[in-house]
Amino acid sequence: MKLRKKKAYSVAIMGATGAVGEEMLGILEQRQFPVSKLVLLASARSVGKKYAYGGREIEVRELKEDSFEGIDIVLASAGGSISKRYAPLAVQAGAIVIDNTSAFRMDPEVPLVVPEINPKDIKKNNGIIANPNCSTIIMLVPLWPLHRANKIKRVIVSTYQAASGAGAKAMQELEDQSRAVLAGQKAAPQVFPHQIAFNLFSHNSAIKDEGYNEEELKMIKETYKIFHTDKIKVTATTVRVPVYRAHSEAIYVEFAKEPDLAEVRRILESAPGVRIVDDREKNYFPMPIEASGKDDVLVGRIRRDPTSPKGLWLFVAGDQLRKGAALNAVQIAEILCGRTVPVRV
């Protein structure tokens, strides 16, 4: 499906009161997305909540089956089961859905898109375009330009994932638990299965095939789909850390040929969506607090492996709510509209 060319588009945000939904609203405004009408959809209990947008106030409406009449673009981030139910209805009503949940990502009929990597995949859609998993996006934005210059054969990644990946309530839990622990009280986990304050734990998604959790399987399978290859060996350990909203990842890459460090830096310097933060003398590298609120994925600790000539380490940090979710979705919407905004604003 294509969007009919217009001066401005009616946009609905499904899950508008969530951490990603709120970020979508902010990014639409910040990037001056051509919006003719904005509809904020959420569950009944959020109805009446108001958000500022473009100098107006917009009230949240209840998500219903008939919410999509006259809507051109739906940005969906209300959970997988909500997307499964409502995305097809939105498409039936004539909208294109950019879905931030995992509901359709591995559906062969649905493109899975990172605008810096595979924007052309958007064309072959049946009304739904999937936004990849946050840790996948943050890993692949810097890896793609390197892969184009020197084929990546293998990725071994360990993640340091922020609370925001589990939503606004999880971020609040990190704050509340931290206060409790500092006051000498016990942390009482509710959103996460374990204490998040001053602790870390294996990612809180279900353990599946061969002991890998869903988050790890997403990083593996989505990489194949986005890069259009299953010739890369990808393996991952995903970990939740007491950080609010940016994911970090220690990525070990093996290339087909020995990487040249100067070339790697040159490629990353001109790569869209990437910023090098790599000052060895000052011991200054990517940090989640500095990636928070930023569009770029920060990349540093760029170094070869003396024991393995084709190996290369990177350490990256990217805002989970922005490039890992809301920004990537809005960028897809911009491509749908034929906007000529640069990927990096």
Place this chain on the structure above:
Amino acid sequence: MKLRKKKAYSVAIMGATGAVGEEMLGILEQRQFPVSKLVLLASARSVGKKYAYGGREIEVRELKEDSFEGIDIVLASAGGSISKRYAPLAVQAGAIVIDNTSAFRMDPEVPLVVPEINPKDIKKNNGIIANPNCSTIIMLVPLWPLHRANKIKRVIVSTYQAASGAGAKAMQELEDQSRAVLAGQKAAPQVFPHQIAFNLFSHNSAIKDEGYNEEELKMIKETYKIFHTDKIKVTATTVRVPVYRAHSEAIYVEFAKEPDLAEVRRILESAPGVRIVDDREKNYFPMPIEASGKDDVLVGRIRRDPTSPKGLWLFVAGDQLRKGAALNAVQIAEILCGRTVPVRV
């Protein structure tokens, strides 16, 4: 050098008021180490500070050149430059020094010992025995029994290191900064180069050869020395996380032969100093808050790599102050005394 066999030994703790020094005191008492006299040594500003030990109170004395007369065993953890200056004096005075700093670790005349791995190396000492780096110990305790059964060819490790590795002041900084951030104030880094509260950063040691920091080089070089081989390819990314006192590590291992998962579990179950925490159904794996205050290194996320038949992932957590430092040193002292206490108490 050998310790002359006695019923009880005079022990000095050098750096007694530091995070590791205090832990050494507690562990000597807990393990009922045969102490005839205990001398607590620190810099002049700590003189007069008192610690309870075995129902008595012991006052801290100033570390001086003549502090070691009549001392059998020195447990040293007051920093590398202090050890370089005072350890030879202690040896001259007839003591054996178990040194927790990096001062002598790579000295070919000095054994570098993890009691579960290479206790026999203790014998060939010239009065100084080095305690390995904390992240090295925590990594190697579970890897050693696996290596004995199936040679390890390669280790790719990413760490999640606690504040305690930088001492008591760093732990206090994590607490103070967390309070400040929760109160809406700015964090003011003093001990660490960057904000530690709700953040993480590449390990705060100097960047050396080929972009590796000192912590990473310790993990690499100390592994060779402790395992008595340089045939293992070891590479590491070390990261500081907002956790108080236990280090975690995501360890990717490649063996000579395909590992058998049941055998790996069986080996780890009976390995000294190791406890398996690996409940896939409950999503329950090693966590730093559960490793804190414990002697064992917790090991979990034990799984193969479907893309690489010889690969295996482990996720470990170990108390940085205990097994990573003070406990390992006291265990070495126990071997010196010929104590027959089991390694696991």
